[in-house]
Amino acid sequence: MKPLNIRPLQAIVHDAINTIGDPSRHSFSDYINTIERKAHEIYLEEERKAIEELLLRKFNPRSMLKDIIKNLIRLIQELSTVIANTRRARGGGSSEYILKEALLRYAGIPSEVIGKRKGEKSYYPDLAIPSRNDLTKNPQKSIALAVKRTLRERWREDINIFNHFPNSAFVCISESTDISNRKLEDMENEGIKVLFLPDSIYQKHRSFIEENCFVQ
Numbered sequence: 747m748k749p750l751n752i753r754p755l756q757a758i759v760h761d762a763i764n765t766i767g768d769p770s771r772h773s774f775s776d777y778i779n780t781i782e783r784k785a786h787e788i789y790l791e792e793e794r795k796a797i798e799e800l801l802l803r804k805f806n807p808r809s810m811l812k813d814i815i816k817n818l819i820r821l822i823q824e825l826s827t828v829i830a831n832t833r834r835a836r837g838g839g840s841s842e843y844i845l846k847e848a849l850l851r852y853a854g855i856p857s858e859v860i861g862k863r864k865g866e867k868s869y870y871p872d873l874a875i876p877s878r879n880d881l882t883k884n885p886q887k888s889i890a891l892a893v894k895r896t897l898r899e900r901w902r903e904d905i906n907i908f909n910h911f912p913n914s915a916f917v918c919i920s921e922s923t924d925i926s927n928r929k930l931e932d933m934e935n936e937g938i939k940v941l942f943l944p945d946s947i948y949q950k951h952r953s954f955i956e957e958n959c960f961v962q
Contacts, residue, residue: 750796758788759843769852775945778848779921782895785844841895841919842872849875857891869906871914881911890914896923897933905937915940923947927954934959 762784769777842859849855856876871890874881881888890911892904897918907914916933918925921944930951933941948955 750793751799752789752792752796755840755843758792759785759840759847761785761788763847763851769848773945774848774852777852778844778919779944781844781848782840782920785840842893845891845893845917845919846873869910871904871907871911873917885911885913888913892916894918895920897925897929901933901938902936908937908939915942917942918944918947920944921946925951927951927958930955930959 759781762781765784766772766777766780772780839859846857846859849857858874858877860870860872860874860878871881872893873891875889875891877888881890888911890907890913892907892914894901894904894917901916904916907916916938918941923944925943925947930941943951
């Protein structure tokens with residue numbers, strides 16, 4: 747089955763940003779999370795319409811009910827795989843692109859999405875400020891960012907960012923991230939040196955962080 751006919755990630759994020767309007771009405775953290783929520787709403791609506799169009803193409807209204815049910819079951823099984831793959835592929839790059847656009851529109855800071863590149867031994871961050879070329883040629887005057895939507899176990903794969911780049915940080919963008927004081931301690935002990943969290947998450951753990959973690 748072909749992928750669902752849904753617009754590219756960049757177009758959906760731009761629509762979300764245009765809907766939100768003036769970024770100065772938000773804190774930077776809230777701006778990022780508002781973009782993410784709105785982009786997700788737009789994506790779900792486009793996904794629903796794409797599935798609806800697919801069903802209308804696949805089924806003949808004059809078919810017998812038994813045949814319709816049989817075909818529908820088969821199609822649902824195929825669709826579940828297509829939907830999961832589509833969401834996984836888009837989710838992998840959405841956080842980086844949302845942060846890139848937020849940095850530019852909110853603070854006028856240029857950046858470039860790099861992402862992990864398969865087949866290479868060297869570590870590459872998710873985002874470079876101001877660009878990948880600058881990060882490669884002049885790392886002392888550039889910033890490397892590792893970006894995650896939430897903080898599950900995969901955060902460990904980005905510890906190397908602090909070994910490869912002198913100016914680097916780990917950024918978590920979602921307010922729904924799962925985090926605890928124990929995880930914050932683990933992150934610092936295992937090599938995370940600079941961590942940016944959404945405002946609401948930081949405030950929830952502020953006392954613990956200021957007393958125990960990431961204090962220079």
